[in-house]
Amino acid sequence: MSMCGSDAHGGAHDDDAPDDVTALDGGPARSTSRQTIVAFPDGPLLVRGDFDIVDPDGNPLRRTRKTVALCRCGASMLKPYCDGSHKMINFKTEPES
Amino acid sequence: MSSLLLDILNGPEELQPGATNPREDLAALTRDAIAATEDFAFDDDLQLTLFCLFELHYSGIDGTGADWEWHPDLIAVRRLLEQAYEAQLRSIVTLPELPEPTSAAVAGGLFELTGADGGPSMSRYVAKQATEEQIGEFLIQKSIYTLKEADPHTWAIPRLTGRAKAALVEIQADEYGGGAPDRMHATLYAQSMRGVGLDDSYGHYLDSVPAITLASSNLMSLFGLNRRLRGAIVGHLAAYEMTSSLANRMYARGCRRLGYNDAVAAYFDEHVEADAVHEQIASRDMAGGLVESDPELLEDVFFGAAAAAVVDTWMTGFILDAWNAGTSSLRSSATVPA
Incomplete structure (x- = not known):
């Protein structure tokens, strides 16, 4: 257990931070009040925050969790959600150099 | 071992004057069993005893006193089993080449x-x-x-x-x-x-x-x-x-x-x-x-x-x-x- 004032307690409750905080050190930019889409290398798009997933008519799609992974390799059998198929087809987001 | 453990959990913590401490017997049995086992991961009695000791920290074991969870004699037996299991795993599990810490x-x-x-x-x-x-x-x-x-x-x-x-x-x-x-x-x-x-x-x-x-x-x-x-x-x-x-x-x-x-x-x-x-x-x-x-x-x-x-x-x-x-x-x- 470290004492008060040590780094272990550093700035965890930054509720007044502006919405457009960007991590400059390469760490994750986790905004508390807007949506983020994390593009995972060789994997899905992870969508986190307050958002709706709807069909072209605006009807909500089946959704059972807050944070979702959206397929971007095209091989998922659960589209628009990821089902891990990108690993089976060896999907790459960057062209082979 | 596992049946002695269940007897202990179902019994009182206080010992009768002059009686032997069954928790000491359990520790001795455990040491002997660890020394004798050929394969800790596949040993029914050792694994069941460890499972029951861990279970005290989850939903408990029906009919036994909740105070046993942190009883030092049982924690001591748990540690013997944990150390033996971890030692087996450390010796068998092969690590891949470790990546950079990023x-x-x-x-x-x-x-x-x-x-x-x-x-x-x-x-x-x-x-x-x-x-x-x-x-x-x-x-x-x-x-x-x-x-x-x-x-x-x-x-x-x-x-x-x-x-x-x-x-x-x-x-x-x-x-x-x-x-x-x-x-x-x-x-x-x-x-x-x-x-x-x-x-x-x-x-x-x-x-x-x-x-x-x-x-x-x-x-x-x-x-x-x-x-x-x-x-x-x-x-x-x-x-x-x-x-x-x-x-x-x-x-x-x-x-x-x-x-x-x-x-x-x-x-x-x-x-x-x-x-x-x-x-x-x-x-x-x-x-x-x-x-x-x-x-x-x-x-x-x-x-x-x-x-x-x-x-x-x-x-x-x-x-x-x-x-x-x-x-x-x-x-x-x-x-x-x-």
Whole structure:
């Protein structure tokens, strides 16, 4: 257990931070009040925050969790959600150099 | 040993004047059994004793006093067993070449480790050829952990900070149903068990399963209940999440091949989608984030992931060997509905 004032307690409750905080050190930019889409290398798009997933008519799609992974390799059998198929087809987001 | 432990748990803490202390007898028996065993992971009595000692920290053992949880004599026995099990794993588990201690490199290393061929595949067997009776056995074997799914990894939450902690909590919240008790993974699993005619009460099949099934569950409790091993429990969870989506798709296929309804397959369907989310968070933010903040935990993250693969490969091998020999994988098959 470290004492008060040590780094272990550093700035965890930054509720007044502006919405457009960007991590400059390469760490994750986790905004508390807007949506983020994390593009995972060789994997899905992870969508986190307050958002709706709807069909072209605006009807909500089946959704059972807050944070979702959206397929971007095209091989998922659960589209628009990821089902891990990108690993089976060896999907790459960057062209082979 | 396990029966002496249950006698102790059912008895009073105070000793009669002049009587021997059964907890000292248990410790002596445990030392002897550890010295004598040829394979800790496959030793029924050692694994059951350790499982029961861990269970005091989960839902407890019916009819026994809650005060036993932190009794120093029982903690001492637990430590003997934990040390022996960890020593076996440290000597057997081979670590891959360790990556740089960055989030991206750790995630890459974990994807490589968990993508390697792990030998015989339970999911392929279940998808293609398991009989109704074997599906029942499979659900029983898996129930020892899955009826308390996520609990062993939850021990790690207060031991992490920052990015790794936020990632673990995000995963665990989903494991526990995101606020909806009927979506809790353990609850979905109980529904699958009932759907094939099994008893879904926690611990019902404890005496039916072999040591290696208890060893798989004990591995998580060992990693989860020792702060020292927080790297290993994080690696273990990452390995579980990263090998789950595709396997669960196969399990769901096996259930439907045998004509079971969506209620039985729901647990597996849920994991296809959930773990496609979790594996990304687990590998980069949880495991990678932990290593970036505590680089000295790099080796244990990979030890935990590799140990998960090794023990579960042993468990799969044990079950498939039994089935391929035309026998049951359970210690007693009387409880499986025909």
